[in-house]
Amino acid sequence: MMQYVLAFDTANEVISIALGVLHAETRTVELVAHRQVAAHRASNTQLLPNIDELLTEQEISRDQIACVACGRGPGSFTGVRICMATAKGVASALEVPLVGVSTLDALAWELQAAGVRGRVLVVADAMRKEVYPQVYNITEAAIGRSSADMVVAASTFEGAQEGGYALVAGDALAKYADLFVALGPLAPEGQWRVQGPGLLAVLQDAWQAGDCDPFDAQRHNPALLLPVYTRLSDAEEHEREKLADAAPRDLRTGVGGNEAISYRPLAAVDVDQVAALETTCMGTDAWNAAQFADELPRKDRTWWAAHDKHGALVAYAGGQVLDGQLQIFKVACAPEARRAGIARELVTRLAEDARNLGAAEITLEVRAANEGAQAFYEALGLDSIGQRPGYYSDGEDATIMQGPLPAATADVAGMEIITTNERPAEASATYGKPLILAIETSCDETAAALIDGTGAILSDAIASQIDFHARFGGVVPEIASRKHIEAICGVTQVCLEQASASNEGGGETSQDEMPQSEMRQPLRYRDLDAIACTYAPGLVGALVVGVAFAKGAAWGANIPYIQVNHLEGHLYANKLATPDIQPPMVVSLVSGGHTMLVHVRDWGVYEILGSTIDDAVGEAFDKVAKALGLGYPGGPIISRYAAQGNPHAIDFPRAMLHSHDFRFSLSGLKTAVVTYIAQQQEAGHELNIPDIAASFQAAVIDVQVAKAKTALEETGAKEFCLGGGVAANPALRAAYETLCAEMNVRLTLPPLSACTDNASMIALVALDRFAQHKFAPLSADAFAHSNLEESY
Amino acid sequence: MKLVSHSAEETKRLGAALAACLQPGDVVVLNGDLGAGKTQFVQGVAEALGVTGEVTSPTFNILLTYDCASGVLNHFDLYRLESAEDLDDIGYWEVLEGGGVSFIEWGDKFPSEMPDDYLEVAITSGTDGVRSIKAQPHSTRAQELCACWGQVAEERA
Structure with missing residues (x-):
């Protein structure tokens, strides 16, 4: 069966797609078909439909795709993000490698194929009068890229160039043709953006150079691919300096792409490397290769190894599951690979295996003087429970540490x-x-x-x-x-x-889909x-x-x-707390971004009784906290101070309390608090933060509760629920408890994890929509606004 | 140029007067303290541009975009952003250069990230509740915009 690569790029306001055949024996990629579609700010709606059409046209099925390649930019942030997220989804679901290719290199290869030779300048638009420039020396055999990707002011870059280029191309010419015309002949507009075939050329070139392998799913795990970030954030720079890695971060990806660590169960071929590393790390207590070889086939053992991208073993860990306990024998990491989270990742793998083998606890010995290791295990939730005197061969004591199996965490x-x-x-x-x-x-x-x-x-x-x-x-x-x-x-x-x-x-599904085995x-x-x-x-x-x-x-x-x-997710989140909850119900949705009262007539049938006309409640809490110098987020801090203050101390306005509708306004209250603070400070009075917090909170709650009461009366609903992060406020909860008890209405107060943004609530909605066959097309998009009342 | 507002309604009317002068690509940077009326000002603009539905504070969402008769109205609030890199994340430059009309609240947090040509509007509140609104054009198009705004505001006063 032919094996195909699907390549696409949306970095420059066009969608370019190419399909090629992968020839493993010659490491060549043969173009089958390609297309380019204009997609100004619309690549999310058109990328997948075009991919689907192209495959249908060529009578190629998804199963025949052995590799996905996608343009990493540099280019439009939104465009690159859409391309990459789509590619990650496709490759993950198909379980095939995802290889990233440079958008600029792809364009250079297309110029090469068009017969262009010599020094060529490609300039891509980086917005704000900046460009991503790249100089190529294009020959019969190669494109000869000159440097890593960078972003520079268009005029600065042009000013520093001597000119004499054989050709200038790239989509920055749409804006800055005047600026670059002196540097060399400008390419026709058809050569400013990637057509598609160049993506395959980049892949083939990297394949032949050994820089990628379109059949190696482990090396090209979709999770590892990132856009070209031409600059790291300040925080990342700071982190990089702090770690002062011998192997610095790959600036082209913004992550440690070159240091990509792969994790796999320890194998017999690894034992010599393990024994060598063991000697380095364990000194006189080191095991030899034979001891490791003896461990591996045992059924109650779990051993994992970490390899760097060159295949060298850099860390390993292992242990035995006995009587519901994972006893860790070894955790070792090569000195140069430490402090990169590898040990933690290995312990996580051991814990997963151990969990599958029925363990609930973890235990191990660690040298009494090794505080670093003890701190590491304490961070995993282990406590020291005793000592084994003279446990090590050099006479040092061992500290015994024990705890529950670490919660399943993974470092992403x-x-x-x-x-x-x-x-x-x-x-x-x-x-x-x-x-x-x-x-x-x-x-x-x-x-x-x-x-x-x-x-x-x-x-x-x-x-x-x-x-x-x-x-x-x-x-x-x-x-x-x-x-x-x-x-x-x-x-x-x-x-x-x-x-x-x-x-x-x-x-039921596991019978045919997932073979029964010791580990699922x-x-x-x-x-x-x-x-x-x-x-x-x-x-x-x-x-x-x-x-x-x-x-x-x-x-x-x-x-x-x-x-x-x-928002519908927030309504459904109440099912997590009260599974038998039934409409009609009234839901108060209060968060950093929303403040509304919703009448849920039935699942899927909503009436927004009213919402804020300006600020959200959570936002008002944040801003008042900031004005009081209390930091972020404001909700928990305000409510903590409020508990110690007098809610009647200051008479802040109850906006819209008598508006006879369900609209809210928080802006006026926020202004009143800020003004009050300014007046107090001007008069030289010390701020009574508890009183201000309590009075502000009372003003918010009075209006929320009064409108909720009216809403319950008018709708006759017998269920009242909360959603959104502000639902964590204890005073608000207490006020609603009183109200609902008085009105004989059942109150659902979901746990905070269900109030704040989570995916479980989205899953609950999805389940209903699945039953109703409410599926969305591949052209579906994302939107900043949506009307909850309109069915979709 | 200096204008004065005595109420939220008047702030909105001044926004509406500015709306009459706006062209695609215009950028207005709104500075002012918490509660000065920046969002109210944009509400006035939006209403005059024919935006239907509530125009609320974009603090949480950072960017809210509205369709209107003359194209798109982008309403940024940079309050929650901590560093200029975050602007790349939210597609800031792509939106500003995308052809709509843009209002940016808390733009003074990132002075070096403002476009070359923009109108700066600073709203300050006095202790008596009176707002003073100061307009400072940066570059030529903003000068035109500012002059037009002053004229319309005067005509409607």
Whole structure:
């Protein structure tokens, strides 16, 4: 069977797609078909439909795709992000390698194919009067790139050039042709943007040079590919200097692409390398190769190794599962590979295996003087429970450490992935069809969840970006949508792995799809029945990553794509707390971005009774906290101070309290608090922060509760629920408890994890939409706004 | 140029007067303290441009985009952003250069990231609740815009 590569690029306002045959024996890529489509700011809607059409035209099925290649830019941020998220989705679902290619190099190869020779300048538009320049020396055999990608001011770059280029090309000419005309003849407009064949040429060139292997799925794991970042963020620069790595970060990718570590079970071929490293790390207590070789075939053992990109073994770990305990024998890491999270990753693998072998605890010995190692294990949740005197051959004592198996965490692009397995153990291990993977990237968090046909959440994973930023020494950007592209593969993969781990024992789908074995195989995209994603409302740049990935994966797995309104997710989140909850109900949705009262007449039939006309409640808390100098986020801090203050101390306005409708306004209250603070400071009075916090909070709650009461009266609903992060406020909860008790209305207060953004709630909506066959086409997009009242 | 507003309604009317002069590609940077009325000002602009539906604070979402008769109205709020790199993340330059009309709240957080040609509007609130609105054009198109705004505001006063 022919094996094809599917290549595409959307970095420069056009969609370029190419299909080629991979010839492994000659390492050549033969062009089969290509197309270029204009797509000004619309690549998310047109990329997959065009890919699908091209394959249909060529009568090539998805199964014949052995590799995906995608343009990494440099180019438009949104364009590159859509291209890459789609490619990650397609490659993940097809379980094929994903190879990144330079958009500029692809264009250079197309110029080469058109017969251009000599020194050629390619300039891509980087916006704000900047360009991505690249000089090539194009010959019969090569394109001769001169430097790494960079971004420079168009005029500065032009001024520093001597000119005399054989040709100047690139989409920056659309804006700056005048600037570059002196440097050499300008290419015709048809040669400014990638057509498609160049993507295959870059792949072939890298293949022949040994820089890539389109058949090596491990080397080209879709999770590892990132856009070309022409500059690292300040935080990343800081981190890099701090670590002062011998092997610096690859500036071309912004991550340690060159240091990519692969993890696999320790194999017999590794034992000599292990023994050598053992001698370095363990001194007189080192095992020899024969001892390791003896370990590997034993059924109750788990051994894992980490290899660098050259295949050299850099770390290993192993242990035995006995009486429900994982006893770790060894964790060792080559000195030059330390402090990169490798040991932690290995222990995570051991823990996963041990969990599958029925263990619940972990135990090990560590040298009493080795405080670093003890701190590492303490961070994993282990405590020291005693000493073994003279345990080591040199007479040193061992500290015994013990604890629960570390929570399943995986390190994705430096982020902690926290997974909660919400499926109770007694819930039998059967997957009810359909199985749906849901993804949520509407703002700051990358999250995924898996649901089955019974409505059980099989797994729920979130890449907490706050942890990521904590790593960078207190630099805490509140928004980092580019992190979505770094986390999306890892979060979805962890989600699939967790789901299968939680289903130990087999079930209806596992009979034919997943062979019974001691260790369950992770769920695969092909086991799924649909993939869902939040499509609105939110920050479009963040939403598109989830949407493009979800659509790509759905296309790759040949299953439907379901789009879900984020706000509808918050309404459904109440099912997580009260499974038998039934409309009609009134839901108060209060978060950093939303403040509204919704009448849920039935699932899918919503009436927005009213919403804020200016600021959201969470935003008002944040801004008042900032005005008081209390830091971010404001909600928890304000409520903590408020608990000690007098809510009647200051009479802040209750905006819209008597407006006889359900609209809210927080802007006036915020202004009143800020003005009050300014007046007090001007008068030289010391601020009574508890009183201000309590009085502000009381003003917010009075209006919220009064409108909720009217809403319950008018609708006659007997269920009242909360959604959004502000639902964590204790005083607000208490006020609603009183109200609902008085009105004989059942109150649902979901746990905070269900109130804030999560993917489980998206999965719940998706399950209903699946039953109603509400599938979205490959041309579906992401939107900043959406009207909850309109069906979609 | 200096204008004065005595109420939220008047702030909105001044926004509406500016709206009458806006052309695709124009950028207005809105600076001012918390609660000065920046979002109200944009609400006035949006209403005059024919945006239907609520125009709310974009603090949480950072960017809200509205369709209107003359194209697109982009409303940025850079309050939550910590570093200039975040602007790349949100597609800031692509949106600014994408042909619509853009309003940027809290632009003074990133002075070096403002475009070459923009109108700076600073709203400051006095203790008596009166807002002073100061317009400072940067470059030629902004001068035209500022002059037009002053004229329309005067005609409607």
